[in-house]
Amino acid sequence: QSPLDVERVREDFPILDREVGDGVPLVYFDNAATTQTPNEVIDTFGDYYRGYNANVHRGIHQLSQEASIAYEEAHDRLAEFVGASGEREEMIFTKNTTEAANLVAYAWGLNELGEGDEIVLTEMEHHSTLVTWQQMAKRTGAEVKYIRVDPEDGSLDMEHAKELIGPDTAMVSVVHVSNVLGTVNPLSELADMAHEHDALIFGDGAQAVPNRPVDVEDLDVDFYAFSGHKMAGPTGVGGLYGKKAILEEMEPFMYGGEMIRRVTYEDSSWNDLPWKYEAGTPLIAEGIAFAVAADYLDDLGLKNIRAHEERVTAEAYDRLSRIDGLEIYGPREDEERAGLVSFNLDGVHAHDLSSILNDHGVAIRAGDHCTQPLHQKMDIAASVRASFYLYNTVEELDALVEGIESAKDIFA
Numbered sequence: 422q423s424p425l426d427v428e429r430v431r432e433d434f435p436i437l438d439r440e441v442g443d444g445v446p447l448v449y450f451d452n453a454a455t456t457q458t459p460n461e462v463i464d465t466f467g468d469y470y471r472g473y474n475a476n477v478h479r480g481i482h483q484l485s486q487e488a489s490i491a492y493e494e495a496h497d498r499l500a501e502f503v504g505a506s507g508e509r510e511e512m513i514f515t516k517n518t519t520e521a522a523n524l525v526a527y528a529w530g531l532n533e534l535g536e537g538d539e540i541v542l543t544e545m546e547h548h549s550t551l552v553t554w555q556q557m558a559k560r561t562g563a564e565v566k567y568i569r570v571d572p573e574d575g576s577l578d579m580e581h582a583k584e585l586i587g588p589d590t591a592m593v594s595v596v597h598v599s600n601v602l603g604t605v606n607p608l609s610e611l612a613d614m615a616h617e618h619d620a621l622i623f624g625d626g627a628q629a630v631p632n633r634p635v636d637v638e639d640l641d642v643d644f645y646a647f648s649g650h651k652m653a654g655p656t657g658v659g660g661l662y663g664k665k666a667i668l669e670e671m672e673p674f675m676y677g678g679e680m681i682r683r684v685t686y687e688d689s690s691w692n693d694l695p696w697k698y699e700a701g702t703p704l705i706a707e708g709i710a711f712a713v714a715a716d717y718l719d720d721l722g723l724k725n726i727r728a729h730e731e732r733v734t735a736e737a738y739d740r741l742s743r744i745d746g747l748e749i750y751g752p753r754e755d756e757e758r759a760g761l762v763s764f765n766l767d768g769v770h771a772h773d774l775s776s777i778l779n780d781h782g783v784a785i786r787a788g789d790h791c792t793q794p795l796h797q798k799m800d801i802a803a804s805v806r807a808s809f810y811l812y813n814t815v816e817e818l819d820a821l822v823e824g825i826e827s828a829k830d831i832f833a
């Protein structure tokens with residue numbers, strides 16, 4: 422029995438009633454790419470643009486004050502959502518997780534990294550962090566090293582992590598939950614290892630924040646990034662948590678209005694946190710809707726969402742593992758796994774399988790999921806990924822299994 426009343430929850434997501442193709446019911450299993458948006462979040466946009474649309478931070482008039490208060494308080498809400506006690510001063514709104522990683526790489530990395538410094542990543546990093554730190558290393562003369570991933574169960578080789586993280590390590594950047602394997606990495610343990618050597622740690626929380634309680638202070642990460650569109654919120658807004666002392670010391674790398682205090686022809690000084698890192702007119706409605714998404718998830722309960730997702734994922738794993746010729750990647754059935762299952766079917770290319778599944782109404786993702794090095798390491802050109810969220814049901818798995826069996830009849 423799920424801790425969520427899923428049938429009632431699904432009423433909040435009108436898109437889930439859609440039919441696709443020849444009138445086939447939509448089965449949305451692409452939540453690791455982006456989640457669907459509840460009415461409460463959608464309605465925020467209409468309320469804002471009909472009721473209090475104005476530019477923020479500067480206006481004296483009432484509309485600007487209303488918009489400013491809503492936008493600024495949204496920062497407090499997202500800080501609270503991830504356990505940041507510094508409230509808005511530790512919560513920068515970016516466009517997404519990718520931009521958050523780039524902000525840290527440019528604002529911190531460009532100034533702090535040099536020859537001899539090492540950046541420790543994992544082999545399962547998403548391109549948003551892997552390419553960012555790889556290119557920042559090339560620009561600064563730093564060196565990137567990768568913690569090995571065990572291809573058998575997608576686990577991180579922590580003995581190898583202990584070898585790599587040392588006195589030359591300046592930054593450790595780790596995906597909290599892999600968007601391909603479903604592996605949940607021991608971020609807190611890696612933070613301790615980084616701090617033992619006075620290195621900083623960046624946590625990529627894109628696949629963690631939506632579906633489990635995250636407390637950045639318990640984790641003791643220095644930075645932690647996540648995206649609104651992956652947690653029932655809008656695209657265009659993400660959160661970058663940073664420890665206040667680090668954000669105070671760091672120099673901004675995007676300049677302009679909002680982020681300044683005083684400007685002369687000779688020099689400029691910066692605004693308070695977090696505005697110092699939010700140059701120009703922000704995504705105001707998106708930021709306000711981001712906080713509504715956090716409220717929506719907290720009303721359902723992140724522990725309930727996690728338990729529901731575990732139930733659907735366990736059933737998916739069990740049913741997929743019974744299909745001959747289907748190989749599942751990542752943690753084994755008895756190991757902790759986030760709400761996704763990536764796999765391949767013998768004799769059927771991932772793109773062909775996803776096309777057949779689409780004909781059955783099933784929306785999944787096929788490809789490299791922005792982790793090309795990981796796929797190369799696993800010696801697979803691509804993979805098919807089914808990813809679940811709070812509104813999916815065990816019954817929806819029937820369409821997935823039927824679609825796979827249909828693909829076997831056609832291709833295998």
Ligand SMILES: Cc1ncc(COP(=O)(O)O)c(CNc2co[nH]c2=O)c1O
Binds near residue numbers: 518547599659786791
């Ligand atoms: C682990 C991880 N990190 C970072 C990102 C980047 O997030 P963004 O900046 O909001 O795009 C993603 C998005 N992952 C995926 C986006 O589409 N399919 C995916 O698996 C992700 O899964």
